[in-house]
Amino acid sequence: MVALAGGVGGAKLAHGLAQILEPEQLTVVVNTADDFQHLGLAISPDLDTVMYTLAGIANPETGWGIRGDTFEFLGALGRLGGEAWFRLGDRDLATHVERSRRLWAGESLTQITRELSRSLGVGPTILPMTDEWVRTIVETDEGDLEFQDYFVRRHCEPRVTGFHFKGLDDANPTREVMNVLEAADAIIICPSNPFVSVDPILNLAGVRDGVGRGGRPVVAVSPIVGGQAIKGPAAKMLAELDYSVSALAVAEHYRGLITGFVLDNVDAALAPEIESGDLRVLVTDTVMKSDADRARLAREVVDFVTAG
């Protein structure tokens, strides 16, 4: 089973899958287009969120960062006049420093992620989508913004008019990603932001074809529930880009690639229109508040996929 994931929402379903599958049955391919350099460090927010969540150490309040982390570094940095807008916890910082050191020493992000994951006791394989640099640029009414600049520093306030991905055309998915896509029995697109979390993965050379190949089930779980995003700016982006803010818009976004779609009970009325194409549909409770919710949804999604 291969899951494609971005940050918090994707990590939750990935964690559910990790609870019900054997480690060797699951690979999570993670977006790296919102990676950035900050304070001279290489930061991979989505990789870390997935890694910390699967390690069971994610901060349950925020979804990102490490539970119980302290912020002494950030406080001191602020007092020195440094850029303290990106919330880096003291323990979290160790990940960025160690990753950066190894990257500058020539190791690949894939290799580093494997070893950091192992150190944290993560069972399933976590793969960055690429070892090359891809950068999400959010086009807004205030000009182009790097993703973290838009997302964290500007709190998603500027109105979005589009996206582009610097470096994407020149980047390649890793051999490891192409191999797991080739070997997968099914592919699950986690409830992550379609525009800035999943599209960068799918738009890498060969990935969309690799996902769609061979008549395997490809199932997406809607990140939009009742017209709202559980987390993050997906709903705001849909509205600003003149889409309907609904699970239907997400299903349409993936239509042609996916064979099945999972949406929430509150959106059950949308099921007929989604099914009217060639899509199978699962309507269930998709909001994951507890570890048990994650495992239950993962079980239902796997059963749905397997039945397809």
Add this chain to the structure above:
Amino acid sequence: MVALAGGVGGAKLAHGLAQILEPEQLTVVVNTADDFQHLGLAISPDLDTVMYTLAGIANPETGWGIRGDTFEFLGALGRLGGEAWFRLGDRDLATHVERSRRLWAGESLTQITRELSRSLGVGPTILPMTDEWVRTIVETDEGDLEFQDYFVRRHCEPRVTGFHFKGLDDANPTREVMNVLEAADAIIICPSNPFVSVDPILNLAGVRDGVGRGGRPVVAVSPIVGGQAIKGPAAKMLAELDYSVSALAVAEHYRGLITGFVLDNVDAALAPEIESGDLRVLVTDTVMKSDADRARLAREVVDFVTAG
């Protein structure tokens, strides 16, 4: 007044001088030859010790690092399999990250030190001896070791056979250092390690001549008291290099450059032999246990210097 200083011992006397002089009356020129790169960060242990001490935030137990600092980063780094042998506190780390970021962005160590010092509320000017890279190599019976490798990781255990300073011949003192040496009424060599803290400063092109020029008082304070170093490996180094482990050996090391020497009451018996050359001598209590001790010694040293 210009003080030449290394780490903890030098920082204490510099702090005493800072207590009794106006900020514009004091410049501390600091050794950077034990700077190193670690975890991809540029670390300047002596500069930081002087800066934290003058800012009143140094850890009083160790002399280095920040009082009350936490070690969450270091713990997490260890769990990730990273190199955790160099004790980096969470708040201390902010200094290294911010300094590194600015260095890589092209700012000079002099400029960065000025701004970090200002952020921490330090009054006197702290100048790195050079903006270029000089690296102390400790020659030992186990081969050449980078200074921090010898000092921290190996706890000064290998037997020292000599020193050399990579990059020293190609490095220049900064314009700021040469200007303050030119303008100084007197120069105080703090009770720092003669071999690895003071010699790198003196051996920079033009500095020894700049210090000795113009018949000004140049006074050194002995870091050796009663045959022992107050802090650090100076005594062990003297012994391994077949010097007598005494204030006399320190005075001889600086003879020809200094005009006066300060040694501790417990070493009063050495005073006649030190004076037998052309040196003035001050015998007093040189052990600084409190801020008041530092101010008192600084006052005595300044009076001694001024009387010369």
